[in-house]
Amino acid sequence: MSARDDILGGIRGALKRGKLPEAQTGALAERIAAHRRNLVPARAAALGRAERLDLFVAMAEEVQTTVTRVAAASEVPAEVARYLAAENLPAELVMAPDPALDAMPWEARPLLSNRRGRAGASDAVSLTPCLAAIAETGTLMLISGADTPTTLNFLPDTHIVVLHAAQVVASYEDGWDLVRARETWPRTVNLITGPSRTGDIEQHIQLGAHGPRRLHVVLVEGLEGAADGPAAA
Amino acid sequence: MEPTSDNFAANARAGLADPVLQRALGLARTGFPARRQQAIERLPEFEALREEGRAIKDHTLAHLDHYLELYERNVIAAGGQVHWARTAAEARAAVLDICRAAGATIVTKGKSMVAEEIALNDYLEANGITPVETDLGEYIIQLRHEPPSHIIAPAIHLMKEQVADTFRAAHTGLDPARPLSEPREMCDEARTILRPSFLAADVGITGANFLVAENGAGIIVTNEGNGDLTQTLPRIHIVITGIEKVVPTLEDATTLLRLLARSATGQEFSSYTTLSTGPRRPGDLDGPEEYHVVLLDNGRSDLLGGDFQDMLRCLRCAACLNHCPVYAAVGGHAYGWVYPGPMGAVLTPALVGLGEAGHLPNASTFCGRCEEVCPVKIPLPKMMRHWREREFAQKLSPPAYRSGLRLWAWVATQPALYHAATEIAGRVLGWIGRPRGHFRSLPLATGWTLARDLPAPEGRSFHSLWAERQRGRPAL
Numbered sequence: 001m002s003a004r005d006d007i008l009g010g011i012r013g014a015l016k017r018g019k020l021p022e023a024q025t026g027a028l029a030e031r032i033a034a035h036r037r038n039l040v041p042a043r044a045a046a047l048g049r050a051e052r053l054d055l056f057v058a059m060a061e062e063v064q065t066t067v068t069r070v071a072a073a074s075e076v077p078a079e080v081a082r083y084l085a086a087e088n089l090p091a092e093l094v095m096a097p098d099p100a101l102d103a104m105p106w107e108a109r110p111l112l113s114n115r116r117g118r119a120g121a122s123d124a125v126s127l128t129p130c131l132a133a134i135a136e137t138g139t140l141m142l143i144s145g146a147d148t149p150t151t152l153n154f155l156p157d158t159h160i161v162v163l164h165a166a167q168v169v170a171s172y173e174d175g176w177d178l179v180r181a182r183e184t185w186p187r188t189v190n191l192i193t194g195p196s197r198t199g200d201i202e203q204h205i206q207l208g209a210h211g212p213r214r215l216h217v218v219l220v221e222g223l224e225g226a227a228d229g230p231a232a233a
Numbered sequence: 234m235e236p237t238s239d240n241f242a243a244n245a246r247a248g249l250a251d252p253v254l255q256r257a258l259g260l261a262r263t264g265f266p267a268r269r270q271q272a273i274e275r276l277p278e279f280e281a282l283r284e285e286g287r288a289i290k291d292h293t294l295a296h297l298d299h300y301l302e303l304y305e306r307n308v309i310a311a312g313g314q315v316h317w318a319r320t321a322a323e324a325r326a327a328v329l330d331i332c333r334a335a336g337a338t339i340v341t342k343g344k345s346m347v348a349e350e351i352a353l354n355d356y357l358e359a360n361g362i363t364p365v366e367t368d369l370g371e372y373i374i375q376l377r378h379e380p381p382s383h384i385i386a387p388a389i390h391l392m393k394e395q396v397a398d399t400f401r402a403a404h405t406g407l408d409p410a411r412p413l414s415e416p417r418e419m420c421d422e423a424r425t426i427l428r429p430s431f432l433a434a435d436v437g438i439t440g441a442n443f444l445v446a447e448n449g450a451g452i453i454v455t456n457e458g459n460g461d462l463t464q465t466l467p468r469i470h471i472v473i474t475g476i477e478k479v480v481p482t483l484e485d486a487t488t489l490l491r492l493l494a495r496s497a498t499g500q501e502f503s504s505y506t507t508l509s510t511g512p513r514r515p516g517d518l519d520g521p522e523e524y525h526v527v528l529l530d531n532g533r534s535d536l537l538g539g540d541f542q543d544m545l546r547c548l549r550c551a552a553c554l555n556h557c558p559v560y561a562a563v564g565g566h567a568y569g570w571v572y573p574g575p576m577g578a579v580l581t582p583a584l585v586g587l588g589e590a591g592h593l594p595n596a597s598t599f600c601g602r603c604e605e606v607c608p609v610k611i612p613l614p615k616m617m618r619h620w621r622e623r624e625f626a627q628k629l630s631p632p633a634y635r636s637g638l639r640l641w642a643w644v645a646t647q648p649a650l651y652h653a654a655t656e657i658a659g660r661v662l663g664w665i666g667r668p669r670g671h672f673r674s675l676p677l678a679t680g681w682t683l684a685r686d687l688p689a690p691e692g693r694s695f696h697s698l699w700a701e702r703q704r705g706r707p708a709l
Binding site: 002003004006007008010011012014015016019020024025028031032035036037038039041042043059062063097117118121137138139144145146149150151153154155171172173176184185186187188189190191192193194195196197198199200201202203204206208209210211212 | 257260261264265276277278281282285289295296297298299300301302303311317318319323367368369370373386387388389391392393396416417419420421423424427428431432446447448450456457458459461462465466476481482483484485487488490491498500501502503504505506507508509510511512513514516517518519520528530534535536537538539
């Protein structure tokens, strides 16, 4: 017998039954198809749009994510330039080849060099979009795809994320629905809550263990550009 | 690794006498429980989530074959491969075959307790492949050739001075003049040293906190980002995990995720929760070209339907370790294998045998904190009691202990004799012990008096007071 058949047979033997009858597997399939939500904490679910946004920012800042609000997507390049200068970082970006990021006025910042593509070992700063943000815990949701390589989220020391206010949802469950609404399920879904950290030496929290030391969110509050991102509840 | 759980008593004595270990455990004793408490106080629904978490796991275990088959179908549909392993040896062989087929020489690893369980590193090394642990704590203990002493903080038994010595000994290119006294400096040193390995590795191996049946996703929960670099950069990603990790839907995984970080580190959510489903998609600029899952049984299916099924709910959060007075006193290495603390005391006998690990379920005061803090309400003390009963039934405990227990059992089932004997013993001990109020040593009770005084009995016995009360007279 193959290991597979042995293990499955062992499970059925221990549970004192054979293969599940069709009626029962049908019920289990329905349970999955329903995507029924379990208890969702009221913390974020009960909030209106503005409070939800504030909760996201508060929870994100609690875990050392920095957040700057701008009024429109056209202000993102200026904010990125300001942030890099303030943090004493090189004015060199590796950017996700994402049409919405491309549409921003980068030509107005000629001193800010920006390459499109996946991250390499020598890239210090990355800029990416995200699919959604989860107010409950200040979490960003990013997915892999041709326009959004995953290495951008982990290799560079500094990760800058452009987030539109309309993308901020209450809970992870809202985020799953957004991923399910896409044509195919992506190879990777990253839920990112603050920069990389470790407490492995005497439980002293250190940022930047292996992933980014800094996580900066540029939050676009105006409605302009929101259509580029996915519609959110 | 070969278990040394049979040496628990000697291991524990060594741990108690180790001043550095005691300092390190002192930090853990206060840190983890306080942070967990803060986190759950901020979430009023925490208790209700525990009930739901338990129900989700119980539902899954009752239909485990169904959900594993569904999970497998969805992994294959996403372009991945599933390898079933009955034993540790089969799991190791599956990993080696994948590495060999890829011509791999360097393998990076995210933290995986299942990889520890099957002693994967030793096996890969013996077969000419270099495994590189990338979680900071795991990396430190790999350099020291030690097993983890904690399931989420593997190097918790070490102080920073030992970490510095370890790095200075292993990193031969490190300038002796460079300061290496603070955790920040050590963290940067490890980051610098490990970065080239991430980029050079042919295969990346991670564990999984959850497997999602509905779409074939594997979920890892980390803080460092090492697991993400491990599974994104190499050409091949291998997930190695136990069959009990599957859950039906993302919604189910989400409920358990809300419990996990709060119970483990007291975080609202860990820095990185990552779902990986199959290899990179057409058009993707990065991600692995091959995706493999090794599903390990290794005795788990035997636990279904019996006294120990509840143990398969375990999320490996380590809350039971962090709240255990025995773990806090002796440290994780005393338990002699990869799973320490209360969850190890229940799981280890199931995986390596009661003959080897029979001491572990006895190393408990039954204070019950482990069950109180368990996010999925595993009745750990009850299951330790089951092991003790089996140990007695299988005649594994020492003869003197067994005959003593048998004698006590006989007396305890003869009410008249029991009451008379305890009455006499209570009076005699009370009379002898009256001057001091306690005994420093007592024949047949050295197991108690070696470590603490035994209070001398005072007043009347509970039984006589109770009998009086039942007769309707007020007790004095």
